[in-house]
Amino acid sequence: MSTARKLRLGPLPRTEIVKLSFPCSAGLKADLDRYAAQHAQIYGEAVDAVALIPHMLEAFMERDRGFRATSHKR
Template sequence: MPDIKLAQLPDRTPVKLGISVMPDLHQALNDYAALYAQAYGREETVADLIPAMLTAFLESDRAFSKGRSK
């Protein structure tokens, strides 16, 4: 095997999850998507925004980061 600097890339195969949300959360997500479109001039579906929202949430949770690294 050649000795190259770049490490092997991790698995990037998306995992599809199905969830159910309450009507008020569904409306809030739709409202967020509308505000996102206003802010960036580009419409994105709620389904496309949710992974980024969850990533941002998990990255901002310091207790989760500490607990996960143990």
């Protein structure tokens, strides 16, 4: 597998965090773990799936036109 391609989620910024817990399917967890492994290979910093989830959700929400249309920017 080639890791020369960039992933949609780039290097992770340092931010203040609030802890949340949620259930997910075993398949989703496996995909998140694979994504985290690719991210670590491309950007040279070990990261686990838990660290990626908030950034993925934030990116998803920023691109959701329906949500943006009814929400105020932070």
